[in-house]
Amino acid sequence: MAEIQRQVLPIADTKPVGLTTYVTTDPDTSFPPIEPLRPPKGAPNVLVILLDDVGFGASSAFGGPCATPTAERLAADGLKYNRFHTTALCSPTRAAMLSGRNHHSVGMGAITEMATSAPGYNSLRPNTCAPLAEILRLNGYSTAQIGKCHEVPVFESSPIGPFDHWPHPGGGFEYFYGFIGGENNQWYPALYEQTTPVEPWGTPEEGYHLMGDLADHAILWMKQQKALAPDKPFFTYLAPGATHAPHHVPEEWVAKYKGKFDQGWDVLREEMFGRQKALGVVPQDAALTTRPDEIPSWDDQPENLRPVLAREMEVYAAFLEYADFHIGRVIDSLDELGILDETLVYYIIGDNGASAEGTLLGTSNEIMVSEAPDLATAEWIIDRIDDLGSPRAYNHYAVGWAHAMDTPYQWTKQVASHFGGTRNGTIVHWPSNIEAKGEIRTQFHHVIDIAPTILEAAGLPIPTSVNGVQQEPMHGVSMAYSFNDKAAAERHTTQYFEMMCNRGIYHEGWTAVTKHATPWEFSGRSEDIDSDVWELYDTNTDWTQANDLAASNPEKLKALQRLFDLEAGKYNVFPLEPRFAERFNPELAGRPNPIAGNTQLLFGGMHRLQENVVINTKNKSHSVTAEITVPEAGASGVIVAQGGNGGGWSLYTLDGALRYAYNFTGARMYYVGSDAPLPAGKHQVRMEFVYDGGGIGKGGDVTLYVDGSPVGTGRVERTHWGIFSMDETTEVGSDAGSSVSEEYGPRNNVFNGRVEWVQLDIDAAAEDVDHLISPEERFRVAMAKQ
Structure with a gap:
């Protein structure tokens, strides 16, 4: 068997070359066996x-x-x-x-x-x-x-x-x-x-x-x-x-x-x-x-x-x-x-x-x-x-x-x-x-x-x-x-x-190093690269980098600094990036933002949406509107939730009534609810959050609506300014992972009716005179995304 050429992948299929017969019963009909692709003999697991x-x-x-x-x-x-x-x-x-x-x-x-x-x-x-x-x-x-x-x-x-x-x-x-x-x-x-x-x-x-x-x-x-x-x-x-x-x-x-x-x-x-x-x-x-x-x-x-x-x-x-x-x-x-x-x-x-x-x-x-x-x-x-x-x-x-x-x-x-x-x-x-x-x-x-x-x-x-x-x-x-x-x-x-x-x-046992930022300092990091102090170690004799030789051997340090610049230039290290908090913001960092505009429309059954693919409602007025169908037995379960027990928010129903929970870092829980249960049938439920302003992480006033009529009001005194969670997600019709609210817990919290859609609006888009979203408005949102 010829040696397989593996420098170019995928390995090209080979076509058998030989006598072409008319029927398989011809005694001259012969094809090589199909050989499953395998690595060379002796290749380990x-x-x-x-x-x-x-x-x-x-x-x-x-x-x-x-x-x-x-x-x-x-x-x-x-x-x-x-x-x-x-x-x-x-x-x-x-x-x-x-x-x-x-x-x-x-x-x-x-x-x-x-x-x-x-x-x-x-x-x-x-x-x-x-x-x-x-x-x-x-x-x-x-x-x-x-x-x-x-x-x-x-x-x-x-x-x-x-x-x-x-x-x-x-x-x-x-x-x-x-x-x-x-x-x-x-x-x-x-x-x-x-x-x-x-x-x-x-x-x-x-x-x-x-x-x-x-x-x-x-x-x-x-x-x-x-x-x-x-x-x-x-x-x-x-x-x-x-x-x-x-x-x-x-x-x-x-x-x-x-x-x-x-x-x-x-x-x-x-x-x-x-x-x-x-x-x-x-x-x-x-x-x-x-x-x-x-x-x-x-x-x-x-x-x-x-x-x-x-x-x-x-x-x-x-x-x-x-x-x-x-x-x-x-x-x-x-x-x-x-x-x-x-x-x-x-x-x-x-x-x-x-x-x-x-x-x-x-x-x-x-x-x-x-x-x-x-x-x-x-x-x-x-x-x-x-x-x-x-x-x-x-x-x-x-x-x-x-x-x-x-x-x-x-x-x-x-x-x-x-x-x-x-x-x-x-x-x-x-x-x-x-x-x-x-x-x-x-x-x-x-x-x-x-x-x-x-x-x-x-x-x-x-x-x-x-x-x-x-x-x-x-x-x-x-x-x-x-x-x-x-x-x-x-x-x-x-x-x-x-x-x-x-x-x-590192080069042949020598190391030249400089520490610019301290890991547990999340703000106030310096952007002044030139003031960083370099250290020099000979790890051939100093295994742990314990004895700094920068003062006694400045020529060696200079040579290694130059070598760093050469290697860094070769491997895309430049330009150095001293920014920290700004890099978490896609607009400032220059990477694509999956969410454009001030409105996002989600649909029932969407789940495990990471925080960075859901519109950011932090530090601004916003609204959450959902069209739901309540069964004859009464409403129960989560309509939409973002985050988990370490921080997030949830719009849900409990004992038939509409509820909103805001979980601030697991340290403060804020609840707003209606007294009357939701009647059976199709309804539009809505939460409006009017942000206090005056900086980040501030509070706001919450109003709940059912079919455009207010059914409950309350306050959230503190809010997340940057992130709810590193791993918790957004779900429509349930709350996966750990739960935002202990009122319903992490299991069996699926909404027992039907959630047709959920619309998240921020800033001016959250302002609505009649507190309802018409089919025409949803159509305009959908067309704006085309």
Whole structure:
């Protein structure tokens, strides 16, 4: 059989050339057998596991306090890489890993929600950089992604797509089950199967948790592949939401860590550093970096605050162990299938450093940090200590714990300048091809090296053309050279880093770095790039970036700064983007806005609409109008809702009467209702909100109408100014996920009649003399969208 040409994908179909007979019964009739497309002989199954927001030091496999027996098991039979790096943020790391190219080159200079129109930041992977899954699929692999994506541009995240940048079909994954945002409620997740929204199988009370659900889907998918096509290798990408906030985990797992963090984060760093040296994941002569002045000491924490701070870390540690447990189930399934040793497993313990986005105190609700910082007090979280980790909270731990989880390095997630933001412990397990067991590899590597490694392991070339488009070469280098040669000279000798204008350059052991922005400061970030102070480290002798040589070796620093500029220019880093809050506004950022005008018409049955594809009603007067049919038994259920128990609003019926609820960050609930029940039949119901003005996040007066007549009035004293939620959605005829109002709860809240349509109007469009929307007005709205 002729060797298949795999440089140009898809592989061209071949037409048999030979004698043409008249009937199949002719003895000369002969055709070659149909050969299913397969990769080269010996190509392994591949499982890539990517955890979220886990610092270098968190896992017990790398000296941390969080038990990860699955990671330890794989490391004992494989390799630990202790100089493996990410990009310091989730979307960029994922885009870089799955493309083999630097993150700015695939448009992912930041998270998708912060995309601009600049090529390095537009969140649009160009078709000149085909993703790994597509390359493998076109070479005969089965491909599946289970879990977090966060690579879908926000302006392509609605049910109408386009789906070119979704895992399926554009990302090359034949199967996708998971979520497309940056984080997800582990108890009430917003999920997709392929491109269709689906709901979890149960509630927390019924035993549901997203981590177990993702593991179940990964196990079933891999078993199905081997049951139906045992000779066909698979590529499975398992990306849990763990351990990104919210830190959600069953209470019995938290109980295992009771009292284990009472010593505080400073002492914990010392303990972890000792274990890291004992394990050999840092050298014996390494120095523990000092805590930055911006991060408070444990001793400075008030006595009454320490118990809740310790509880935050207990919840986080339990969450990481719980995630590792379910990953263990996935590994066990490979063992049961008899294919574990022949499967190339990457276990990447974090897509960036530990997250310092939880503020100096930590929080019971992430959204409160930006929307209501005056309420996010020590007293608030102390009073809610028992809620942490449960469905009642959307919690995150304090900055001090994030810094500790990045031991022994400086800084955290977002800070791409320092190893605390970019160095993540990584384990490679492939016993059939890696002779060493339980060894450590110290070669410098980066997440862009995974794609070329997998292709080399599969015996596949990096293609020059995919789907008719000439390809940009991959920027990473294969790690396979180091698998069986501990002393091999490293091949990834230069790497730039940039995130939120935090910059760094690595070259042959030297690093030049500058920190521009602090992760937990959400406002007032400087746009003055030129005043940033650069530091210089020789990590050939200074493993942890503890000894700044900038003053003593200015020529070396200058040379590395110039090298950063050259590499940054090569890979679309420029122009640097110092703006922060403005980037969340599509008009200011320059990306497409899915919603144009001041009116949006939705229809019954539309659900799981992300916040950025629904008209923004914040900081302005607005109205919500719906045409409904009430059954003879009386009205019950949700007409339309946006958000969840951490913030949002809902128009619904209760005991037959019309109700409106406004949930302000889960801290304040405002209700307006009518006394009389809605009669059976067709009605137009309406909520008008007259905004107070005078700034953002102010209150307003609410009036409810039925068929143009007022039926209830009330006040909302405070409103969300920026965002309701990172993961909760909008539904017409129900409230999915956690519920905006406890009056109806997260289950069985579907409207029992019929919702024909819902119209959202803002500003002048919300003003209506008769408080009714006529068919002619709806027709004009529809035609205006053409």
